[in-house]
Amino acid sequence: MRIRLAIAIVCFVFSAAVFSQSPSLKKQPTTITDKAHPQQVQSNAQTAQQKMDKALQFSKEGKYVASIELYQDLLKNHVTELKKDIALQALVYLELSFSHSSLGNQKEEIDYVEKAIEIMESHFTQIKETDYVTAYNNLHYYYGEYDDSKGLQQTHQKFATYFKARFKAKEASPVYYYARRVLRKMEVIAAGLKEDPVKAIAIIQGFRDEIKQSPAEEKNADWSYLLASYSSLCDYYNYNSTDHAAGIEAGTAFLQTAMVLKDSFNIMLSHSKLANQYRELGNYKKALYHVEASLQSFQFPPTSMSRFSLETMKAMNMASLQDYTPAMAMVERNILSLLQTHIGPNQQILSFNPQLIKQLNNSRYVNIFASSALIFIEAYRQQKKPLYLEKAEKLVSTASLLFGEYYKKGSYNSTLNNLHKKIVEGYLFVAIEKYPNAYLPKKRILEQIEKNTSFHLAKSFELQLLKQNTPIAKLMHELQWQQQQKEFWSQEQIEKGKTVDYSTKIQEQVVAIKKLEKEIAEKQKAFTNFTLANYSVDACMQLLQPQQAILKYYVATNHAFRVLITHDDIAIQQLGTVKALAEKVNEYNALIKKPNSNWKPLSAALYEQLVKGIQPQQLTIIPDNFLNYLSFESLYNAATKQFLVNHFPITYNYSLSLWYLHQKNRNTTDKAKLAAFAPDYTQTVYKNASLAKLPFAKEEAEQVAGIFKGDSFTGNAASKENFYDQSNKASMLHCAAHTVLYDNNFNESCLLFNQAQPLYLSELYTKAMPLEMVVLSACNTGAGKLVEGEGLMSLSRAFTYAGVKSTVVSLWQVPDKETAAIMVLFYQYLNKGLNKAAALSKAKQDFVSQYPLYAHPYFWSGFILTGNDAPLTSSSGPWFWLVLIGAVLLVVSGAYFLFLRKKAYFSS
Known part of the structure; x- marks a missing residue:
């Protein structure tokens, strides 16, 4: 699937159709229940109706701000009347949503229409059916605007059920x-x-x-x-x-x-x-x-987003034809016209206040500002005029602000990813050109970029951490049950229509859900170490030790960048065009998977381009886009004739926010418990394909289990049931097993246990596994479908989603004999107390040293560690004690020797 195109043109077809189909509001009969003041009750109902009529008129006239004020007034000052007139109450939320959408405020449009639907489905016998159809029509449109495929599918399914039943x-x-x-x-x-x-x-x-x-x-x-x-x-x-x-x-x-x-x-x-x-x-x-x-x-009407978007597209095509002067002139006119429409006259690009247009949190407005910034940057590249860079910075910072309002902090989709890449392209170029040696502006820019990156996986991991707290876990379980109940009765109501009334049941669930959400929010405040509440770039830098560094890559619209973050500095570098780098990385990935290939020249070239000049003692790499497929350890330094793995241990991570959570939740225990699995694939078939036997897997599982005095599950015992059982008992799980990957349906990708029992990637998204580490000593366990903005949809990611703090996986198919040798070395070093990154690094180096015929990176560099790199044990076995005793003897003998020297001196 390709990313969204540079410009997304506004489609008002739904809005126009919705407006033409919205029923005219009729005055509703009022039931008088307040016997003491019947006239007042009637008057309040009439006033509410008059305000609604006036608000609808404002909306027809395009006076959306005025209509929103009246709708909010109704919700605040006419609670009693709206409770009695459910149809009116639902319509207020529905029209609020429409007015916000017409202003370009996507932040509010979905929330309000969902509220309208909730009210309607909680009081189905009291609603206007045309309003109900309009609500689903609008919700589907709004989900499309946000590029929310899951929301689109769910809305379509529910509406199709309603249509078929009705x-x-x-x-x-x-x-x-x-x-x-x-x-x-x-x-x-x-x-x-x-x-x-x-x-x-x-x-x-x-x-x-x-x-x-x-x-x-x-x-x-x-x-x-x-x-x-x-x-x-x-x-x-x-x-x-x-x-x-x-x-x-x-x-x-x-x-x-x-x-x-x-x-x-x-x-x-x-x-x-x-x-x-x-x-x-x-x-x-x-x-x-x-x-x-x-x-x-x-x-076009004066406030039309379509016109602003089309003129930006026109300017972009002119810039692509290298006609920069008229392109910039058009962009500037376009931006000033937009600002005049929403702020007022006499605006200038360098002096307007972006906070005044925060309500324009709409993908098209974000795109207008981000694309305009890139046009100025391209002109700056050609002419080097500082004014162009100043304007580009103002426009990209505005785009970033609007994006932050627009983004719901969930998973990225293609629209979000495309917009974010444009902002990254503009912001990092500005940082390099304008602030090469200015730490604070670079940190400010990086903070803004990171504030808008995908938080989906980090928030999922955060949720699993919170579930480890029993009171919160209990509340979350109850919340999930209540949500399922509400969904069930809502679906029943849709199917039964007005023949049966489930409104009381649904309303009970709504009240219970709100209460539980409030309780969970209160309890979470006491567990800030388990959450992203204090996350920032600055907080990450404070967690870095002087010898540590984070190397984060950004694959933007046209160029790739690397950002090196240490405990006291941020260094930003442009790496070249995305197209050229992608071609080089893809070619290298193809070469490295062939044991007899001539990999060195390309490996050395990528070393120079991607990692040259980095000298920490320990490095965390956060790749982006196609760089997720690259084994950085295999990059070759032609000057030293060594691989990167020889320079320092490397850990990978999915995002800076997830790295922060991993660092805040580092555990080292005295009793790490391991369970190892090795299925027997003799005469095993999965989906009409015979599975190759793994003759060394059983020996591997038994050896690694023995190192940690753990349990090995081989043959029939290597079952999916036992795996789940051990995930609640052990702190580490090791799997020497086959995997099956489907690029077009990654949720069907799976890990195969004995008798080809599949553990699907999709299953892991519903499980809680608070494990310290899972090692997938199998083929392609780190590979998967690349979803831009989110990374690889792999088994490694799925285990992280389930709450596993670190995973070791393979990026390609490695022979199981060599795999077994590396795994045994890895666990031996873990048992000696090394952290995970150092243990894997040493295992790879020892493997190359012990088996020089297998020095080709194909055999050893595919295994990568992702996540928390903390040691698994603090009491590090016989090796540790021998070293400690030796150190103590050395100190004692040194002291005794010094004593003898002093005695001889004073005796003379």
Whole structure:
């Protein structure tokens, strides 16, 4: 799947359709229950209705700030009236969401529409059905805006269930036709998510046929949604496909249909989709033609994000044609026009206050500022004018601020990743050019970048740490149960419709969930060491010892960077273009997996480019993008004729935030307990494929278990059941087993136990395993599908998600005889008290020394340690005591010798 394109053009089709389909608010009958003051109650209800009518009018006029103020007033001052009139209460939240969305505030739009749906499904018999359809329509649109594929799928599934249960047969009612067109649009997007454009096209064609039979009064709205479906098909080709010919064909069909219908908005939109395709092909002149056609096709309102986005796209195509002066002039006019619209007149790029536009936390606004910054940077590269760099810094810092408001601190998607890469590109270039020797500005820039990186895995690990606290774990378990109950009864309500009322049950769950969430939040305050509450770049630097360093890589939009973080400094370096570096790394990865290849020249070149000049005693590497596949230990220093592994121990990590949690939760115990597993694959078949025997696996498991006086589970005992059982008893698990990887469905990737019992990667995302270490001494356990912004979806990552503090995995298939030798050496050093990174480093060096015929990096460099590198034991066995006794004897003998010298001196 490709990343999002440089510019995402706004699609207001849903918004426009939603607005046209929103039912006009009718005055609701009021039940008078307050006998003491009946007139006051009636008056309050009338006042609430009048405010709602006025707010809706403001919204129609585009006065969204004024409408939001009135909706908030209703929620604050008319609680009693809204409790009695559920339909009105739900509509307030629904319209609040719409108004925030119209202002470009994605932070609020999803929360408010979800609240509206919660109210509706908790009082299903009291709602207006058209409002309910609108709510799901809007929620699906908003999830699409945020590029939340999981949210899109869940919304589509729930709405499809409602549609099937509610409409057993075709109805001649407005709500049926409204729900049908909403469902068809969802189906087209769902087909795109499954990367099935053929099905999407078939759904569109079927929808066209249905429209022919629609009543005359429904046809306009149906055609509007059909055009929106074409737009979604184009989005699939723009964002998730490299089939540009098919993308251009879909865009052309979209344009032709819009022209037949004389729909100027969709003519504009279809041109923008075609511009995206041609830009991706590198045909900037053709892209520029379609952007200009798009701008001329529609009369944009003053606050239109579409116009701002299109003009930014036009400037980017001009810059790609190296026409920088008009590109910068257009960008500046565009930005100033945007600022005037949202702040007021007389704004300047270098002096405006970004805090005044924080509410524009929308992907397109982030993109406008980030892309504009890159245009100024490209001009600066050519002309070296400091003013361009100043403007680029202001624009990229604004983009970063808006991104921080927009990002929900969950997992990254392609839109988030693409936007973040642009910000990283601009920010790190500014840091290098403007602040090469200024520590504080560099730290400020890095803090801002890291504040916006993906927190998904770190937060998942944080959750598992908190679950180790029994009271919190109990509350979390209860919360999960209540959430499941609420979901169950909500689903039952959707299927039963208004024939059965489950509102009381659902409301009980809502109250219980809110109470539990509050209790959990209170208890978490006492466990800040287990959380990211105090996380920052500065906090990480304070945790670094003088001999330690973190080397973090960033693969941005056009260039790759490395940032070296020590306890007292930050050094930033540009590494070259992404394209050239990716080609070099991919070529090297292919070479290193061939035992007889000539790997040295390319390894030496990558050493010079990626790690030269770094001299800590211990290094943590946080790779990015394709660098996740690289074994840095194998990089060759031609000057010293040594591998990087000979210079210092190396640990890997997924993010700086996760590294922080690992450091805050370092444990060294006196009684590390190990359980080792080695299945027997004799005559074993998994999914019609025979599994190769691992003749050295049983011996390996028994040896490593013996080193730590642990238990070995071999043959039939190496079962999935025993593995889960030992995950609750041991502190370390070792698996000498096969793995199966599926690039297109990484959740089906698995570790195979005896009789080919699969432990799926997806299962680990639901388990809690507070283990110190898991060693996967198997093929490709560190490999997996690369999800940009998130890293490799591998078994190693899945175990980290489950709460395992460190993993040792292999990046490629290694013969099990050599694997066994390295593993035994590794555990021997662990038992001597070395930390994990040093133990693995020494094991690799000893292996090369003892088996010089296997010095090729293929045999030893694929094993990497990820996570916490703390020693596993503080009492380090006979070797430790021999060294300690020797040291004591040396001190005693030295003291005695000194005593004899002094005695001789004074006697003379």
